[in-house]
């Protein structure tokens with residue numbers, strides 16, 4: 001690369017990824033094939049519109065590519081319609097609302113503090129400004145979705161659209177119950193399965209079809225592919241509205257290079273190894289979660305059915321999770337601070353640490369590794385960030401990661417573990 005500054009930053013990021021244990025449950029490692037497709041010559045092509053209905057010439061190949069991606073998405077998710085152009089999950093959600101609602105219409109969705117998502121109508125998001133939002137949450141005692149309460153809220157507010165789906169909820173979502181509520185009040189049901197789409201396509205989590213009118217997912221999380229999102233439906237009329245909302249409603253030219261990456265992602269999902277990855281991810285996450293439960297920590301909802309969980313560290317050690325996040329990061333473990341249901345602290349200094357197993361599983365870590373990781377994390381948190389403990393565990397984490405490289409080929413001519421901090425990298429370069 002001629003641009004040495006960016007080249008060095010790419011190398012630095014590669015080293016960072018290799019030498020940190022990523023437990024952030026929305027992150028993962030895309031395969032080299034996905035990276036190659038996403039950075040391919042499709043970057044160069046403008047293709048506003050949809051296959052066979054473009055506003056530019058020279059689109060023969062991108063049409064083939066986008067059609068291939070659409071067909072794969074339909075096959076993998078077993079549905080009749082797919083839009084593969086959304087640049088991100090938030091854009092996809094906005095496009096769905098734009099397609100089905102008018103500004104000011106009512107949406108019922110999960111409270112951000114209880115595990116929802118910004119683009120489900122949080123007041124700081126455009127979705128919270130354009131639409132009239134009412135939130136449901138989890139039950140104070142069980143910390144699981146209270147479907148009776150969802151029903152009650154919907155009967156009072158009469159929403160035009162209900163969003164089911166979350167970014168910090170460790171239990172199975174009952175789509176059938178959501179559909180019954182949606183039917184009762186005549187609302188559309190939208191399922192945001194960004195966090196659980198890999199489990200859904202491998203039948204390890206109930207499928208929102210046939211209950212949801214629209215299903216969307218990002219592609220870079222659990223399903224470990226290219227960045228961006230896809231929107232799915234079985235309703236032809238809704239499908240047309242969604243296409244119009246994505247383009248020209250919200251976006252201009254689609255990123256055909258990213259669509260190439262999404263197509264490769266879907267190819268990988270169809271391979272037998274993908275289900276093995278999903279089963280391992282579930283077992284690994286449970287093993288990690290069990291260590292916190294055994295150590296007497298309060299895990300939100302008391303456990304996990306999926307790839308993530310959230311621990312209330314504040315109630316145990318009286319330190320907020322921004323501080324705990326830093327202790328863990330010093331030991332090269334990445335888990336993110338998060339609000340918990342009925343949070344008493346602020347979103348910047350909350351009580352919870354969210355973590356999960358997708359990236360570690362992709363990296364090849366097994367149940368025994370996750371048990372050890374859980375013990376190490378508990379030791380650090382119980383020690384209240386004791387420097388000696390952090391350093392002792394950092395050595396163990398680095399030893400483990402070194403045995404499980406992510407991008408073997410990329411690091412074949414250097415050892416990312418030669419340094420053990422990114423400051424050292426800066427000093428050396």
Ligand code: DSN
Pocket residue numbers: 026089117167
């Ligand atoms: N940022 C993602 C997450 O961490 O869950 C959601 O978009």
